[in-house]
Amino acid sequence: MAGKPYLLSEVTWKTVRETTYDVAVLPWGATEAHNFHLPYGTDNYEVAHIAEEAARLAWSAGAKVIVLPAVPFGVNTGQLDIRLCINMNPSTQAAVLADVAHSLEGQGLKKLVVLNGHGGNDFRQMIRELQPKCGVFICTINWWNCVDPKPFFDEPGDHAGELETSAMMHIAPDLLLPLSEAGEGRARSFRLKGMREGWAWAPRQWPRVTDDTGVGNPAAAAEKKGERFLDAVAERIGGFLVELAAVDAGELYE
Numbered sequence: 217m218a219g220k221p222y223l224l225s226e227v228t229w230k231t232v233r234e235t236t237y238d239v240a241v242l243p244w245g246a247t248e249a250h251n252f253h254l255p256y257g258t259d260n261y262e263v264a265h266i267a268e269e270a271a272r273l274a275w276s277a278g279a280k281v282i283v284l285p286a287v288p289f290g291v292n293t294g295q296l297d298i299r300l301c302i303n304m305n306p307s308t309q310a311a312v313l314a315d316v317a318h319s320l321e322g323q324g325l326k327k328l329v330v331l332n333g334h335g336g337n338d339f340r341q342m343i344r345e346l347q348p349k350c351g352v353f354i355c356t357i358n359w360w361n362c363v364d365p366k367p368f369f370d371e372p373g374d375h376a377g378e379l380e381t382s383a384m385m386h387i388a389p390d391l392l393l394p395l396s397e398a399g400e401g402r403a404r405s406f407r408l409k410g411m412r413e414g415w416a417w418a419p420r421q422w423p424r425v426t427d428d429t430g431v432g433n434p435a436a437a438a439e440k441k442g443e444r445f446l447d448a449v450a451e452r453i454g455g456f457l458v459e460l461a462a463v464d465a466g467e468l469y470e
């Protein structure tokens with residue numbers, strides 16, 4: 217049986233040869249500890265799930281989108297002393313992104329969405345640098361920013377909290393330890409007022425911030441909450457893909 221036509225890992229050259237794709241989606245995750253109860257691949261499972269669901273919706277609406285295999289390593293410079301957290305520096309990510317974008321450019325694909333699944337990744341500056349040198353229109357989405365999580369969760373949390381735990385309960389329930397095994401995800405704040413208020417910024421040194429690697433309490437997580445939120449996110453991103461597929465990359469302004 218043939219694979220899903222919007223997942224590059226599953227399609228054959230026969231399908232690719234016969235299809236004109238308008239938009240490529242590059243999911244980009246991370247490999248890192250997620251409290252005691254979620255797997256190291258959490259960000260990768262989440263971003264792959266959302267990319268696939270959004271692409272499925274877009275494809276069924278007639279948009280020719282193709283999801284590329286996900287990049288599994290994120291920027292984790294603040295977690296280097298947590299065993300088996302794997303860091304990929306921003307400069308390496310920029311080189312990977314440029315190679316992917318230039319591959320697509322030579323093949324006539326006009327639009328690329330970097331779908332980000334990890335808070336330490338930030339593709340905006342890379343795109344600013346790459347865009348003038350590349351004929352592919354490149355944009356980026358942080359999936360957790362597309363839909364306001366507050367109506368869906370008591371306390372969404374930042375990392376391995378209620379939002380992520382609920383999402384994983386829906387995506388890969390067999391990979392979770394019971395909530396009784398999870399830490400509370402208590403995070404220590406910066407001493408500096410400007411940083412606490414969010415208008416001054418520095419990367420957090422993770423082991424100093426949290427004892428269980430989590431930031432945000434997962435106690436109120438539930439599979440249904442995850443399903444509802446992920447559906448809303450996929451619907452929103454799917455809608456964006458449909459819009460992007462239809463637009464001329466040279467005519468983006470009203």
Ligand SMILES: [Zn+2]
Nearest residue numbers: 258259376380
């Ligand atoms: Zn995560």
